[in-house]
Amino acid sequence: MTFLDSAQRSALPAVEATAAALDHELSDATPTEIVRSALRTVGCDKLAVVSSFGTESAALLKVVADVDPAIPVVFLDTGWLFQETLDYRDQLTELLGLRDVRTVKPLDATLRRNDPDNDLWFSDADACCRIRKVEPLARALEPFSAWLNGRKRFQGGDRAMLAVVEADGARLKFNPLANATADDLKALYAAAKLPPHPLLGQGFTSIGCMPCTTRTKPGEDPRAGRWRDRGKTECGIHVDKVS
Incomplete structure (x- = not known):
C-alpha cells in the first residue's frame, strides 16, 4: 500500500484530472505518440519506464528507445529472477542503446527481517511480492512524476479494461x-x-x-503460468491502493 503525505494527497485531484484528459486525448494514439x-507532459528527468525484461518487454523498450534512449528504465531484481532474464536485460540494453537502466533490489534489512529463510514465496506470495517488488519500486519511483509500463488489454483479467493513462497516486x-494486439507485437x-x-x-x-513461474500449456492464457493455482494474478505493483 502506498502512503502519501499531505502535499501529495492535495495534488491527487489535479493528477486524476490530468490523467482523465490525457486518456481521452490518447485513446486511439500509437505507442510512440503516447510515449x-x-x-x-513531465520531461525526461521526471519520466521512467518500468520493465521486467520479460517475454514482451522488448516491444515497449524499442518504442521508448526510438523516442529517447535516455529515459530512465527501472528494473526490479527481486533476487529470485531467472539468470536468462538478467542476461536478456543486458542484451536489450546494449542492442537498443538504453542509456539509463537502473536495477533496483529489495533492502537487505527487509529480507533479513521478513524472509530470513527465503521461503516467503511459498507461505505468503503476496507478502513476498510486497517486499521484493512493490516496496522497491515505490522507492525507485520517488524522483518521478510519471511512469510507463507494458501492460496490454489483450492480456485479459484485470487488464482487459486498461486505460491508456491512469492516476497512480500522485x-x-x-x-x-x-491498445496493442498480440499480432501488433x-x-x-x-x-x-x-x-x-x-x-x-x-x-x-x-x-x-x-519459484512462481511455470510453463504454460497450449491454449492457456499467456499469464496462466504465473502463481499457478495460488489465486493470484498480479504482484501488487498495479493493484496497490493509495492511503
Missing part, C-alpha cells in the same frame, strides 16, 4: 501498449529484429520470479 506525450501512469518484433526472451522457446509465455 512522446508522456515526455512532453503520479501519472502511461500504458503505451494498452509480433509485427514490431519482426520489423525491428528484436530477440525473444531466451525462455520463451521453452514454453514460458510470461516470466516472473523462478
Whole structure:
C-alpha cells in the first residue's frame, strides 16, 4: 500500500484530472505518440519506464528507445529472477542503446527481517511480492512524476479494461501498449529484429520470479503460468491502493 503525505494527497485531484484528459486525448494514439506525450507532459528527468525484461518487454523498450534512449528504465531484481532474464536485460540494453537502466533490489534489512529463510514465496506470495517488488519500486519511483509500463488489454483479467493513462497516486501512469494486439507485437518484433526472451522457446509465455513461474500449456492464457493455482494474478505493483 502506498502512503502519501499531505502535499501529495492535495495534488491527487489535479493528477486524476490530468490523467482523465490525457486518456481521452490518447485513446486511439500509437505507442510512440503516447510515449512522446508522456515526455512532453513531465520531461525526461521526471519520466521512467518500468520493465521486467520479460517475454514482451522488448516491444515497449524499442518504442521508448526510438523516442529517447535516455529515459530512465527501472528494473526490479527481486533476487529470485531467472539468470536468462538478467542476461536478456543486458542484451536489450546494449542492442537498443538504453542509456539509463537502473536495477533496483529489495533492502537487505527487509529480507533479513521478513524472509530470513527465503521461503516467503511459498507461505505468503503476496507478502513476498510486497517486499521484493512493490516496496522497491515505490522507492525507485520517488524522483518521478510519471511512469510507463507494458501492460496490454489483450492480456485479459484485470487488464482487459486498461486505460491508456491512469492516476497512480500522485503520479501519472502511461500504458503505451494498452491498445496493442498480440499480432501488433509480433509485427514490431519482426520489423525491428528484436530477440525473444531466451525462455520463451521453452514454453514460458510470461516470466516472473523462478519459484512462481511455470510453463504454460497450449491454449492457456499467456499469464496462466504465473502463481499457478495460488489465486493470484498480479504482484501488487498495479493493484496497490493509495492511503
